[in-house]
Amino acid sequence: MGAAQAHQSTDATTGPDSVVVRGVGKRFATKTGDVSALEGIDLTVAAGEFVSLIGPSGCGKSTLLRLIADLDSPTSGTVEVFGKPAARARRDQDYGIAFQQAGLLPWRTVAANIALPLELHGAGAAERKARVAELAELVGLTDFADRHPDQLSGGMQQRVAIARAMAERPRLLLMDEPFGALDEMTRERMQAELARLAAETGAAVVFVTHSIPEAVFLSDRIVVMSPRPGRITDVIETGFGKDAARDESLREAPSFFDRVTAVREALHGTPVPTTGREQR
Amino acid sequence: MSGAAWTPATERRLRVIAPVLVGLAGLALWQFLVSVVGVSDYLLPSPAAIAQQFAEFGPAIWQAALITGPNALIGLVVGTVLAILLAALAARWHAVDGMSAPIVAALAVVPIVALAPVLNSMFGSDSQFGRQAIAALASFVPVFINTLRGLRQTRPVHRDLMRSYAATGTQSFRTVTLPTALPYLLTGVRIASSLAVISALVAEYFGGPRGGLGSAISTSAATSAYARAWAYVVAAIVVGLIFYLATALIERLVLRRIPVGGTQ
Amino acid sequence: MTATLETAPAPAGPVRAKPPRTGRARTLSAWAWGAVGILLIVAIWEVYKFFGPADGVVIGGARILPRTTDLAMPHVWDMIGRLLEPVTRAEGSPPLWASIALAALTTLGIAAVGWLVGVVVGVGLALVMQRWRLVEWGLLPWIILSQTVPLIAFAPIVKSWGSRIEIGGVQWQDWMSVALIASYLAFFPIAVGALRGLQSPDRIHTELMHTYAAGYWPTLLRLRFPASVPFLLPALRLGAANAVIGAVVAEVSTGLQGGIGRLLIQFAGQASGDPAKAWGPIFGAIALGLVAAGSVAMLGLLLKDYRRGEAT
Numbered sequence: 001m002g003a004a005q006a007h008q009s010t011d012a013t014t015g016p017d018s019v020v021v022r023g024v025g026k027r028f029a030t031k032t033g034d035v036s037a038l039e040g041i042d043l044t045v046a047a048g049e050f051v052s053l054i055g056p057s058g059c060g061k062s063t064l065l066r067l068i069a070d071l072d073s074p075t076s077g078t079v080e081v082f083g084k085p086a087a088r089a090r091r092d093q094d095y096g097i098a099f100q101q102a103g104l105l106p107w108r109t110v111a112a113n114i115a116l117p118l119e120l121h122g123a124g125a126a127e128r129k130a131r132v133a134e135l136a137e138l139v140g141l142t143d144f145a146d147r148h149p150d151q152l153s154g155g156m157q158q159r160v161a162i163a164r165a166m167a168e169r170p171r172l173l174l175m176d177e178p179f180g181a182l183d184e185m186t187r188e189r190m191q192a193e194l195a196r197l198a199a200e201t202g203a204a205v206v207f208v209t210h211s212i213p214e215a216v217f218l219s220d221r222i223v224v225m226s227p228r229p230g231r232i233t234d235v236i237e238t239g240f241g242k243d244a245a246r247d248e249s250l251r252e253a254p255s256f257f258d259r260v261t262a263v264r265e266a267l268h269g270t271p272v273p274t275t276g277r278e279q280r
Numbered sequence: 281m282s283g284a285a286w287t288p289a290t291e292r293r294l295r296v297i298a299p300v301l302v303g304l305a306g307l308a309l310w311q312f313l314v315s316v317v318g319v320s321d322y323l324l325p326s327p328a329a330i331a332q333q334f335a336e337f338g339p340a341i342w343q344a345a346l347i348t349g350p351n352a353l354i355g356l357v358v359g360t361v362l363a364i365l366l367a368a369l370a371a372r373w374h375a376v377d378g379m380s381a382p383i384v385a386a387l388a389v390v391p392i393v394a395l396a397p398v399l400n401s402m403f404g405s406d407s408q409f410g411r412q413a414i415a416a417l418a419s420f421v422p423v424f425i426n427t428l429r430g431l432r433q434t435r436p437v438h439r440d441l442m443r444s445y446a447a448t449g450t451q452s453f454r455t456v457t458l459p460t461a462l463p464y465l466l467t468g469v470r471i472a473s474s475l476a477v478i479s480a481l482v483a484e485y486f487g488g489p490r491g492g493l494g495s496a497i498s499t500s501a502a503t504s505a506y507a508r509a510w511a512y513v514v515a516a517i518v519v520g521l522i523f524y525l526a527t528a529l530i531e532r533l534v535l536r537r538i539p540v541g542g543t544q
Numbered sequence: 545m546t547a548t549l550e551t552a553p554a555p556a557g558p559v560r561a562k563p564p565r566t567g568r569a570r571t572l573s574a575w576a577w578g579a580v581g582i583l584l585i586v587a588i589w590e591v592y593k594f595f596g597p598a599d600g601v602v603i604g605g606a607r608i609l610p611r612t613t614d615l616a617m618p619h620v621w622d623m624i625g626r627l628l629e630p631v632t633r634a635e636g637s638p639p640l641w642a643s644i645a646l647a648a649l650t651t652l653g654i655a656a657v658g659w660l661v662g663v664v665v666g667v668g669l670a671l672v673m674q675r676w677r678l679v680e681w682g683l684l685p686w687i688i689l690s691q692t693v694p695l696i697a698f699a700p701i702v703k704s705w706g707s708r709i710e711i712g713g714v715q716w717q718d719w720m721s722v723a724l725i726a727s728y729l730a731f732f733p734i735a736v737g738a739l740r741g742l743q744s745p746d747r748i749h750t751e752l753m754h755t756y757a758a759g760y761w762p763t764l765l766r767l768r769f770p771a772s773v774p775f776l777l778p779a780l781r782l783g784a785a786n787a788v789i790g791a792v793v794a795e796v797s798t799g800l801q802g803g804i805g806r807l808l809i810q811f812a813g814q815a816s817g818d819p820a821k822a823w824g825p826i827f828g829a830i831a832l833g834l835v836a837a838g839s840v841a842m843l844g845l846l847l848k849d850y851r852r853g854e855a856t
Contacts, residue, residue, distance in 0.1 A: 071440050090446050097444045103437035107459045107537060116455065120447050298682035306686075324701070378577030379584060389785035390833035391792045394804075397812030398822050402610040402617065403600075409607060474692050481694050482793055486809065494696065498797065501700040509700075513693060520692030 016083045018172045018204035019045040019068055024077030026063055026230075036229035037063045041077070043223060043232065047171070050198055050205045052215035052222045054263065060230025061208045062176050068206060069097055069174050081172065093121065095172040096165035100180045102157040104149040110160050111136065111145040117167045135163040138197065155186040162194065166201065173198070173205045179214065188251070191217050195246035212267070216259045217246060224266045234266040325507035333511040340496070341515045347492040349519050351408055352480040355415020356523070359476070360469055362416070363423035371431040384424055392417045393479065396486035411483040411492070418479035419472035423465065430464025431457060466531040473523040481516055493519070586620050593617050618820040626820035627827070640821065644807065644828040651803040652832055654719050655791040658726025659784050659836075665727065666734030666783065673735075674742040674768070675760070684739075691732050695725050695790060699797035722794040722803070729790035730783040737779020741772025777844045784836040792829060804828050 026038040038060040045051045053061040066072045067079050070090040081089035089095065096117075104113045111132050118128045136142045139159040149157055158178055165173060175194075179187045195218055198205050209215050215222045216238055224234040238259050240250070250256055286294070307327060314326040325333075334341065370377040392414055399410035434457050442452040484494030493516045500509035593612045600616075601609035610616050618626075627644070630637035669687065673680035702724055706716035745767050753763045795805025807825040815822040 066440075069444055071443055090444065093446060095444075097441070099437050099440065101437050103435075103441050105438065105456065105459070117445050120445050120451055120455070294678065295681045298678055299685040302682040302686060375577070378574065379581030382574060382578030383581045383585075386830065386834055389781070389788070389837035390830045391789040393789065393793060394808055394826050394829035397808055398815070398826060401812060401815040401819075401822065403607050407607055477692070478694060482696060485696055485793065485796060487812070494694065497694065497696060506701065516694050517689070517692045521689070524692070 015047045017044050018047050018049070018082060019043065019206060020078075020080040020083075021064070021068070022078050022080075024064070024067060024074045024079060026060070026067065026072070027075045038067075038074075039229040039231050041230075041232060045172075045204055045206060048202050048204050049221065050195075050207065050219045052207045052209055052219040053225060054209055054212065054215045054222055055225035055230075055267070056210070056227055058227040058230070059225040060227070061225055063230065064225075065174055065176050065206060065208050069095065093117075093168060094170060095174055096168065096170040097174045098158070098161045098165045098176070098178045100177040102149070102154075102161040102178075104157055104160055104164075106149050109146050109148055110141060110152070113149070113160055114163045114167060116164060121168070131167060135167060138166070139163045139193070153186075155182050155190060158182065158190060159193070162197070166197065166203075169201065171203055173203050173207075175205065176208045177210070179211075180209075187211075187214070188248075192247055194218065199242075199246075212260050212263050213251070213256075216256060216263060217251065222263055224263065226269075233269070236262055236266060325510055329507040330510045330514065333505075333507045334514060337508060337511060341493075341512060344491060344493045344496045344512065345515050345519055347408070348411075348477070348480050348484065348494065348516070351411045351492070352415050352476040352519070352523065354412045355417075355480055356419045356469075356472060356476040358412070359416035359419030359472065360423045363420045363468070364427055364465065367424050367427035367431060370428055377428075380424075384421060387417065388421045388425075393482050393486060396483045396488075400486065400488045405487065406489050408489065410486075410488055411480050414483040415476040415480040418475045419469075422471040422475065423468040426468030426471070427461060427465045430461030433464065434460050463531070463535055466527070466534055470524065470527040470531050473527040474520045477516070477520040477523050589617070589620060593619070615816070615819050618823065622820045623823040623827075626818075627824055640824050644804070644824050647802060647804040647807050647825070648828040648832045651788070651791050651795065651805065652836065654723050654795075654803065655726050655784070655787040655832075655836060657720075658723040658791060659730050659787040661723065661727035662730030662734055662783050662787060663780065666731040666779075667738050669731070669735045670738035670742055671764075673739050680739070687732060687735055690728075695728055696793060696797045698725055698728070699794055703798050718798060718800050719803075721798055722791055722800055725794035726787040726790035730787040733779050733782040733786060734776075737775050737782070738772060741775030741779075742768045744775060745771045773847050777840075777847070780843070781837050781840045784840045785833055788829075788833050788836045792832075804832065 021041050021043040024038060024041040025036070028035045028037055041060075041064060043051075043064075053064060055061050063072065067074050068081065068086060070079075070086040073087075079086040082094050084092070084094075105116070108116070114132045114135050115128045118131060123131070132145070133142070136145050139162060141156060141159055141163070144152065144156065149160070152160070158181075161178065162175075165175075179190050182190065191214055194205075198218075205218075207215075207218060219238055220240075220242075222236045222238065223232055224236065225231065226233045236259070240246075240255070244250065310324070311327055314324055366376070366380060370380050395417075396410055396414055399413055400407075403409045438456045438460075439452075442456055447455070481492070481494040481497075484492045485498055493512050496512045497509050497516070500506070500512060592609070596609060596612040598612055600607050600611040614622075627641040628639055631640050631643045669683065673683055699721065702721040703718070706718075706721050742764075749767055749771070750763070753767055758766070791803070792805045792808070794800075795803040796809055800806060804825050808829065811818075811822045811825055
């Protein structure tokens, strides 16, 4: 990408492409016959790149994310994560995932929830404690570490989910509409947090959303999809650059609105006057 | 919709006062029927007469309870353990589930106590086994049904999470499936507790060794000592209550640590 | 740079035999598995009888597993065969199964009456408790407590009360005592289930009725009753099963002739001479419970539309 690197130069922003999807299709068998959720998907996510998947309901964006996470397998085509098949990447724990419902375990405290992946993969108690403290501070929930999820607001629960997703310092983050259940103000705050975290750790992110401003604010590239069958219709570069400040001033910049319009028109299928957008 | 304007404090007080008032009213009506209306003591002993018999036969009542109570407890424990094991197998293998579902459904609707006479002849008339077995069978059904339901309540998002961690089957079971199932299990045990007591008691009616609250009730009734029979009945109610409250307390304590609860 | 998946696509969920999808195949499969389960139990019985020690397994003075003699554990085929033989060695004695069937039908009839009374009382109580919260708070704990009272205590009392009652020229029969006791066991699950059902409508539905200025009775008829069906049906089924249990136990404690409770005790008493005979009434009682629950379940078929989202 550009010569400007993130503050910490980690391996994450260089190296093999984090996700390579080639010719992927996914069919589901239902009572009324087969449904083609995805067809002919080709997508590459570079190391350290933030890519959003956007489209109307039923366009397969969540299905595609699940295929990358090896929560489902494609009926055709291949999915590679860091040069390995998706199944092996999952077994090697190369990514962290956050779902729309935070999916916290209600009987564990915030700290225990963040520690979950560390526990499962055999980290020692002292190491777990240190890492959990670090992550809680990263998402600003140090004072709430001993609370249970039912004592937290939706936004706070999502922050715990994101902290948990980052627990093992993954080079790839998969997020399925994590802010979908939040109100607009909380949402904008969380977007700024996520942008900061992604930049600090240099992780690549594949982010599913159906909010256009959210996609434009967060991403380097926006993949526009359409339903029946799910396929990629457009890829739009935001072109803000790696060292652009992703904060409130960005939301009010003319280039922001220009990109939002470009994405909206791509979603609606209207022909677009050229404004430097890459066609696919 | 009545009483919509009560404060939470008033509501709490009323919830306690209402049943107490009803109980006192019932007691008063009972005493009234016996003393004023003059319903014969033979048919309906007065509360006072029952209390007197309770005091007089205290040690005998205690002895009888020491037979029925442990029978019920053994039945409850054995039934619960077997139910948990079978439910775990049924949740894991469809074959086990297919075989056990119709049998458990049948078990839930047939009079289990019908087995009592045959069990007594199989195990000898000096064995408490028949009563314990009946109590175990009676406890088995609600614990099995509720535990199986609980084991199936794992939310899809938690299952996906465990898969994304490449967690082994044991890890998934320990971190997600088991804590989710626990409230349901405890609800089942609570339901089973009073069933175990009643079953152990009723099973005594069908023969077997002397002693036990059920035998005592039937012998007292047979000799027309109705006040004494009711004294034993009061003891039986107390035993049932103790079982119910103990299991309800355990359920409450565990549910406080696990905000997601099971339903009946 | 062609990298294909190293292994075949891994299944996305736990590995498990897939249950059949269509409704008809599912029912058939359920029956088939049930039959396998019963055969398994029979197999366990016979295998233990074959391999087990003659005196059973005794641990610490208490017998854990029964004796394997023919007297204590008759063969399964002996039990079934005995059903076809006459009840007693007397002349013209009917076959065992006929005698048991008759007794079972008698008990079924009595249980049905008890169930009906239980339905009336249970639904009535539920209606009153739903209408006034104070009544619910006052009555419900006592209703729950009532189930800890062993009903065998009532039998002699109900019987002697009954002998003194005459309703409109009809003498109180012995079987009515049994039916009353059966209704005592039946009314509890019905009351609890009906109450939950009547209280089940969402607030948005009750508020909708409120905006239509619908009073208590229209709301009851058009909202609460239909909404209660998914809760009521399992409760009625449980009530039917309980009514059967109550009838059997009450028959034993009142000594009622002609019901299956009496046969259970009677034939068990003769088990030392005729062990297989004692199992006849047990099969009869099992069939009785299944028929009672099954009949109520058929009621459910009529009310299919109201049952979406039923809890079993």
